Amino acid sequence: MYGTIRTAAYEPDPAHGALLEPLHVMRLGEELRTALTDLYDRTRRQSDQPSRLPVRQLNSLLRAMAPGVVATARNADASSDSAWLYGREPVPVEVVGPLVGTWAAGLLRGREDDETEDDDTRDPELEDRLLERLDAIVANLPSWESEPVDLTETSVSSGGTAEPARRLFSLLPEWVAHRLAARPFRALGPDIHFRVVSRESGAELVSWPPQAYEHKKRTWYYSALIAITVHTVPFAQRFRVHVSTSIRRWATRLDIQPRELRGTTVLLDVPLPWPDGPDRAPRLVENTLAFDRSRGRVAWRRHSPAILLPDLDIVRRYPEPADLFSTPEKWLKGRKGIAAGIVYSPVLGPHSVASGVMPKERSLLDAWVEEGLRPMLRRVPDLSRVTRRNTPSLQPRSAPAGQADTREAVLALSRRSALARVLNGAPLDVDLRWQSPETREGLLAELPALIGLPPGRPVDGAEGTWRWQADGVDIRVRVRPAGSLAAALEMSGDRRRPFALRLADTVSHRCALVAERIAQPEEALGLAIIEIGGKERFNVVPGSDPKHALRIACARQGRLSQFVSLPQEAEDTLAHRARWTWLDAFRQLGAISPPAHRVGEGIPGDLQYVALWLVRHTRKGPTRCPVRRLVAVRVRPDEGSVHGWDPGRAEWVPYPRLLRSLAAGGATRDGAAGALGASSRKGHSFGAAPEQYWQKEAERQIRTLLYQLRDRPTLLLADTGNMRQCWPRLRNGSLVKDMLGFGDGPDQRLSVYGPDLRVILVRDGNGRNEVPEWYAHDGKGKVGFTKGVWGPSDPDNRVFGSTADVPHTATLPKGLMKLVPTELGRAAPRKTAWNPVCLELTALGCLSEKTLADAGREGDRADLPAEWATLAHQLRFHDDYPPLARPLPLHLARLAGEYVLPLAAP
Known part of the structure; x- marks a missing residue:
């Protein structure tokens, strides 16, 4: 077992001091900005949205074609005085001018390509005059200004979080990328050279030319990919540069x-x-x-x-x-x-080349990066274990010989007891719609095996109906062919009507069909299991996938819904698919509870967990209807109950009822749905006014439900990458230990929202490498993976790392090399390298000594932040699942979002 993990993160080295880079800066200038804006306005359809120059294309062109341009500033078009271009040396006007002119002329050419016969808004003479004016301005571009830029410029928030200057989010990754690209990567083989790719957030290094791999009488191509981004860490004294490594494959x-x-x-x-x-x-x-x-x-x-x-x-x-x-x-x-x-x-x-790199290869790339960044940036110190209690009370995975059946019997009894608590004497009515006989038989066989009952018996007088009864569990399963229920949706071809409205009509037709064939359960908890084709089958015709329509239809019939793939479209075995179908169904029923933790006596016995998740759909969402909806889930382990927050009733309701209400919410107008709906105009999903409205409404809902939780100790779990969209004060620079802030108001003590409230913020990579990649090492050259809770030695630390196991199906040699395949690993490029993520856990609020003193509770035991981080870590483990990406309550809240399916209405 490793005792240390290393993250691929770097920070400014205080021993080096400021990193001053002598750069040249060009500002957009009012004259050029006005000319470009006037020209751009001629290319736009009528819109009530303010003009914002589409400079993304121009910036890409300048970075690629203007030698010496290091980076382009974000939002440079918003102000004529802000920096626009950064260069190592002044780029001649003979270079910049043609690029700007070509781009501007392209705006009008794009307009001509999009013209329709009935468009009478063009004025060719005016457009020619605008181009002539632009040519004159481009010939006299703003002059370059010398400016030493501190690439370590930092401010510190009131909560003690170091924040880089805004321009460093784009400037510093470019500087790092160019510095690293100047040196080849050498490791046990030929030199590997890199090219820089500029992104909207950060920069990338791509090895070029691509490497070739022969397999199946074809040549497949791939490159090393290194992503570079700048981030902050709560309460850290320095910001971080994260460097992630992976494989880029070429089609x-x-x-x-x-x-x-x-x-x-x-x-x-x-x-x-x-x-x-x-x-x-x-x-x-x-x-x-x-x-x-x-x-x-x-x-x-x-x-x-x-x-x-x-x-x-x-x-x-x-x-x-x-x-x-x-x-x-x-x-x-x-x-x-x-x-x-x-x-x-x-x-x-x-593609015959698989994704990912293994820890040995990542460590070699990481060492190359570290060498290239010295002495300006240094590696963030390694993290050590903060506890040996890595998992809760789980049943042993590898039981001794002859005791495997005992383990399964214990788990089956646990599932059956959880179902009995959820059903509370009511039957469970399941409507199973199949397309393949093997799937039908597999599902009927797996259900009794999971809950420890004998095979079911057909119900006399009810053809195709099976029943199980035992220990307070009464399950009835009706088996019927899926037929046209699982067929593709047929969209109207009337393109004069918006796509969202046509899709809503199609969903309504499928709902009517479901109502004819699937009855509402009477005094029972209802569930529908439907065998359906994968989304790939419906990709050709947009809007033809019936899954979301069936989910809405079943919810309107008072049923939860679970889908199972067709055998030929599934990569795993039938038994595996059947098992996961029923386990997901149990989860939707709320028949799931976290195992008993092994943290220690510092955790209250009657603790409840509450998780927040924001569901956000744009016009590209599953129903083409934009919506934002706050989901809150409460788990009480001592009661074995899972509830969800109903904002309309301002009360907690059983989890299945929450799911049905989310899907059966009905049609929305202009994209407005529920308390957090936002209007949509002129093709824009959300405007400025609705943005402010739904943030205030979300924060009001959060304060309301926190007030409802004051009666017992509560651990609030929130994913910051998700929730800061509606709760902006969760951004790292706004955090203050043991305080909560809403809107523009002052930070308030945690006790204002509950005397025994604790808050853990969870963060993953969020698609932006916000949490760095990692690997374990022993200090002697051996590297690999390990599970545990990690942190620095500082007892006042509030930020921890949580790592989990590698699934048994993903075990590969830790020394597998793809970029430089060895004699022992000629097939390495086609091996998938699965890497467990490191989840960041921030103990934002706990009962510290200061918090207790402020509340007049000096005699109470103060919390240890590491214990609460360990508790959140242990919530990722469950007997029925591989390690979860998030703690179980957050997992339930996120999956509830699958039922948020608003429909557009005229």
Whole structure:
């Protein structure tokens, strides 16, 4: 068992001092900003939204084609006085000017491509005058200004959290990326060189050219990928630079039709068009390729700089979207100095190179990064174990010989008892709709095995009905073919009506069909299990997937719903699918409770857990209807109960009732749904006024339910990456120990919301590497994974790491190498490297000595933050599941979001 873990995180080294970088800055200038805004307004349809220049494409073009440009500032178009471009040296106007002019002309050209015959808003003469005016301004761009930039510039919040200057979120990753790309990576094989890819948040390093792997008589291509981002950590004295490593795969054959291409990233390797520039740009240029329905062909999306490259360089031949789609391998290998790589995603077809890198290879890349960043940045200190009690009271996974049946019998009894508590004397009525006989038989066989009962018996006089009765459990299962219930939805072809309204009509038709064939349960808890095709089967026709319609329909019939995949579309065994179908059904019924913890006496015996989760759907959501809904779940282990918060009644209701009410909420108008609905206008999902409204409403709901929890000790769990959208004071820079803040009001003591309230904030990578990657090591060269709770030696520390096991199905040699395959691992590239995430746990609020003194409770035992972090960590473990990504109450709250399915109404 490892005693230390190392995170791939770096911080400014105080021994080095300020990191001053002599840069040159160009500001947008009022004259240029006004000219660009006037020109852009000519390309827009009428809108009541304020003008914001679409500078994403221009910035990408400048970073790729202007030698010396280090980075472009965020939101530079919002103010003419703010910095726009950062360069190592002043880039000549002869370079910047044509780029700006080409981009501006492209705005109008894009307008012409989108014109319709009845559009009478164009004024060609006015547009020509605007272009002439722009040409004159571009010829006299604002001058470059010398400015030493401190890449460690930091301020400290009132709560003690170090926050970097805003511009460092884009500047510093670019600086790190270029510094690392200047050196090849050497590890047991040929040198690996990297190119820089600029992103909206951070930067990436991609090894180039890609590596080749021969398998199944085909050549597959992949690269090393290093992502660099800047983040803060609650109450930390220095901000962090996170460096994550993975594999980027390249598509060489697209096994889809052009109409199925929703959007895929393409990286271009292009030479600079300037005669005095270097032969090749140090970057790869990011673009997006997608099917354009208005034109009926594959095309670059409007923010892609690839649209403008042929205008800048008329000599070379750049890839046409259709040619790139049909022959991606040809362009990946390169043609006359130009190469293009389509970033692989599963929708494009199979790939023989698997994802992920193992800890040995990650440690080698991490050491290379550490060497490249010295002495300006230093590695964040390693974390040590804070407890040996890593798991709650679980049944042993590996029982002694002859005792495996005993373990299963104990678990079956536990599940049966949980079902009996939930049913409380009422029967469970299950309507099982199947498409394949083997699935039907597997489900009927697995149910009694899971709850420790003998095989069911058919009910006399009720064909296709099975029943189990024992120990307060009464389960009736009616088995029928799914038929047209599981068929694809048929959307109306009337494109004059919004897609969301047509989808709502289609869902209503399916609801009517379900009402005819699936009866409402009488004095019983209802459940429907439906065998259905995977989403891949319905990808070709948007809106044809019936899963969400069936969920809404079943909820209106008073039933929960659980879906099981068709056998030919499932990668696992039938027994495995059947088991997980029933376990997920038990979870929806609320028949689940966390195992007894093993933290110690500092945890109250009557403690309850409350988890918050914000469900947010945009117009691209499952029902094409934007909505935001706060979900709160309460778990009381001593009662074995799971409840959800009903904001309309301002009370806690059983978890199954919460799920049904979320799905059967009815139609919404303009995207408004429930207390947290937000209106939608002119194609924008949310406006500024609704944004403020739903934040205030969400905070009001949170304060209301906290007031309802004052009667007993409570642990509040919130995922900061999710909840800060509606509770902004959960951002790291706003946190203060043992205090809660709402709106613009002052921070308040935790005791205001409950005398025995504790708060644990949970954070994962959130798709932005907010929590660093990690690996365990023994200090002697051995690396691997381990589970536990981790933190620094500081007794006042409030931030901990939680790591879990690697599933038994994902065990691979820790020394597996993909980037430099060894003789022992020639097949390594096709092995999936599964890496458990490190979950960040922040003990924001607990009964510290100061908190107790302020409340006049000096004689009470003070909390140890490490104990409460350990408790949250142990909530990730359950006998029926592999380690959860989040503590169980948060897991239940997040999955409740699957039932938030608003429908648009006229």
